[in-house]
Each structure stands twice: as structure tokens, then as C-alpha cells.
Amino acid sequence: MNTSDVDEWRHRFAQDSVDERFGPNAEARRDMIAMFLKHGASKEEATGEALVQVVAGTDSVAVAIRMTLLYVLTTPRVYNLLLAELDAAARTGALTTTPMIRDAEAKRLPYLQAVIREGLRVFLALTSLLAKSVPAEGDTVAGHFLPGGTEVGIDGWGILRSREYWGADAHAFRPERWLEAGKEQLEDMAECLEILFGYGKYKCLGRGIAIMEINKVLPELLRRYDFTILDPTAPIKKMHSAAFWLMTDFWVTVTPRRSD
Structure with missing residues (x-):
């Protein structure tokens, strides 16, 4: 299937999903499309x-x-602290929604948020340069004039692993950095992390959905299952100095968590 076929399938899928809500046998559903329509979106907008x-x-x-789950599992300190926060939240009533945690509940758990941010920072889900074109009249960037049409990309991996921004342990998975930072430093760190999603009119349209999905999936996996690495010695072997990793003989047993 080529790119045009994939695009056509996506459009058809979206169109069919919305068309079902307007047919004579339409069923009431509780999903995102239903919410769009409930809040006044037109058929075209919902599509x-x-x-x-x-x-x-x-x-x-x-x-x-x-x-993020891989880094959590291979860092026992983080794994145990995160489980402790989730369990404490359940005991104190800060986490009561079933069958799945609400986005608002997840956002109130500071260590969970630190883990998610650190996971996004330490391993970029996107490694492309996200290039933008310089306007036809050219522009000056960081003191250098760039001719019109020049493609300018961002080295996200370099920025999110830079010691200048993240300290001597920039390459380490350490969620605590997000809890230790002062207000001004935390704002700078958060702004750097936003490079994953872009800025202004080029900002990722799916950012809110993406963060909500992570806020729901990660804690639910840890709340519902116990993960045990069969051989915890050096489970990750680095291949290159960039974003390439090789995992060999990395086996994890997953069993339902027992409720006390």
C-alpha cells in the first residue's frame, strides 16, 4: 500500500465513522466523535x-x-516510587475512576508526570528534523542570513540530551529532575520539551490527545500488572551514539497484580 492509498483509507475511515452517526440506524455511543457532535460540531468538522x-x-x-515503560522497568527505584504513588493515590481517594484513570487524576500525580516528561525527553518518539522552509525573502537566524527556500531543521535529540539544559546527567533517565527544578528552570525545561510537538501554527494538532493517551495507558499498565525482568543485567545494549538501540535476550514476565 503506497502513501496515496493510505491517505485515501484514512479519509474514508473518518468519513464512514461520522456517517454512521447520521444514518437511520445510528447507535448512541460515548466516544470522541459523539462529544464533537454534542458540542455543536458540524458533520464536516467532525469528519x-x-x-x-x-x-x-x-x-x-x-x-x-x-x-517510557522500558526505562521505568529497567530503573527499579523509579518503578517502585511510581507504584507507591499510584497505590497511595488509590488508598487516599485521589484515584477512584474505573475502569480507567481520568486524565485530570493523572495530572495530579507529580511523580507520574515527572516520569512521563522524562520518558519523552530521554527517548524522542520522533527523530526527524521537522524542517521548515525559510521565506522567499530570506531571514536571519542566530546571526546568520539564510536564503529563501533554505530548509531549516531542529536537532531535537541534541537539545533534549544537551548538558547545557539538563546538567551533567543529561543522558540519564532521572524523573526527579522535574521535581527538583525551581519555577523558572522548570518553565525552561518544559519549553525545551515542547520541541517534540512544535510551536505556533506548526504545533502538533494531536498533542493533547497524545499526552492524554500516555496519562491513561502508562498508569493503568502499572496498576493492573506486575512486570518482572528475567535477566536484569544490562538489558539494553547501545548500538550508536544517536537514537538506535539494540535489545537482545530481553524477556519480561507480565502477571496480573494481586490486590491486597
């Missing part, structure tokens, strides 16, 4: 929104969840 849900952040969100 556009449905297309965004299909396209935005599918593979990249899956990568972010997998890699």
Missing part, C-alpha cells in the same frame, strides 16, 4: 476531527509509551 484522531500520534505515542 476533520476524526481524521486527526486517526493520523495524529499513532505510532509516535506507541513508541513513547513503550520506551
